[in-house]
Amino acid sequence: EVQLVESGGGLVQPGGSLRLSCAASGFAFSNSAMNWVRQAPGKGVEWVSYISSLGFITRYADSVKGRFTISRDNAKNTLYLQLNNLKTEDTAMYFCAKEPWTVAATRSQGTQVTVSS
Numbered sequence: 691e692v693q694l695v696e697s698g699g700g701l702v703q704p705g706g707s708l709r710l711s712c713a714a715s716g717f718a719f720s721n722s723a724m725n726w727v728r729q730a731p732g733k734g735v736e737w738v739s740y741i742s743s744l745g746f747i748t749r750y751a752d753s754v755k756g757r758f759t760i761s762r763d764n765a766k767n768t769l770y771l772q773l774n775n776l777k778t779e780d781t782a783m784y785f786c787a788k789e790p791w792t793v794a795a796t797r798s799q800g801t802q803v804t805v806s807s
Contacts, residue, residue, distance in 0.1 A: 692716040692796075694786050699801030706776050706805070712769040712786030712798055720744075720764035725791040726771045728782035728803075737791060738784070739771065754780075776805045 698710040710726070726738040739760040740749040748760050759772040769786050781804050785797040 692788070694788075694798035696784070696786060696798045696801040699784060699803045701804045701806065702776055703807050704776060704778060704805055708773045708776065708803060710771040710773065710784055710786075710801060710803075712771075714767045714769065714786075717788070719767040723789050724762065724769045725787045725789070726758075726760060726769075726784060727787055727791050727797065728780075728784045729800075730779075730782040733782075735785075735792075736782075741769070773803065776803075778805050781805050 693715045695713045696710060698708060700708060702708055721743050723740065723742050725740050727735050728738050729735045736751065738751050738754055739758060741760045741762055745762050750758060757775045761770045762768065773780065783800040784803050785800045787797040790796060
């Protein structure tokens with residue numbers, strides 16, 4: 691059974707930082723490209739970032755480029771997202787997801803990130 695368990699969300703002030711983690715099990719994590727996606731209240735799911743199976747290729751949405759960093763540790767079956775210089779518009783539920791991220795069943799349960807002063 692595929693399991694993706696997130697941690698690291700919370701409340702942070704604008705300009706602050708958070709690090710999200712996603713522990714994976716039940717599938718060949720080191721052979722799987724992974725994504726982070728998010729959903730703000732009342733909005734659809736937005737793709738945030740992608741990382742290839744070995745971590746050599748990363749991609750970012752324009753809205754987070756230069757502020758967020760995706761990484762992975764295949765020895766620990768864990769995916770990370772470092773969020774820096776957070777803005778109020780980054781407030782959302784964040785999900786890690788296998789490919790294809792557009793399918794809800796590939797996503798974690800989510801962790802809330804709230805950016806507010």
